Amino acid sequence: MAEITSPRTRLEAQAEGTAHRVERVWAWSMAAIMAALVTVVVFSALHWGLNPPSSVETIDSTRLQLGGEFSEANLGTSAAPNGAITVRLLAQQYAFNPSCILVPADTPITLRGVSADVVHGLLVEGTNVNTMLVPGYVATLTTRFSQPGEYTMPCHEFCGVGHQGMWARVRVVSPQAFPLEQAKQEPVRCERK
Ligand code: CUA
Secondary structure (H helix, E strand, O other): OOOOOOOOOHHHHHHHHHHHHHHHHHHHHHHHHHHHHHHHHHHHHHHOOOOOOOOOOEOOHHHHHHOOOOOHHHOEEEEOOOOOEEEEEEEEOOEEEOOEEEEEOOOEEEEEEEEOOOOEEEEOOOOOOEEEEOOOEOEEEEEEOOOOEEEEEEOOOOOOOOHHHOEEEEEEEOOOOOOHHHHHHOOEOHHHO
16 A cells, blocks of 8 residues: 655645544444443343343244144143143244133243244234244243233234234133143143133
């Protein structure tokens, strides 16, 4: 690179001073914006429990119905012998299976969702449940519904012409009303009650 050896004029020095000032303003603005974004991320993570899925787990989306964890018979809410609750659901154009999820209130719940075709969105309104269901991956997240009630679970990722009508419900019942013993035998869901 050729070095500039000519003596600097006053004008050049002024221009450089201006450039430095503008650069500083730019750098500080960017730092402020980044700090604001980090604050939003930290606040939503700590205050609302909104976190991206922390593990990457792959699955063959073309063979979900042929057996394994997400076969028809395994979809719904299961309870482990120790009472731990896991909900398994499958998204497919244009429905969720199960279309109504039954869970106990005030209980830690692990949600495991997959898509059998395209990208769908999993969202339970008013909770921290909010993730994408990407073909080839298992989305796992944990949540807790503080009180009984009925929640809407719309697909929030455009997935085709039927996207608007793709939604399911989550029915939260009191821990006493939840068929825990049955859920230890086979997955439960509200349609089957
Ligand atoms: Cu499924 Cu939108």
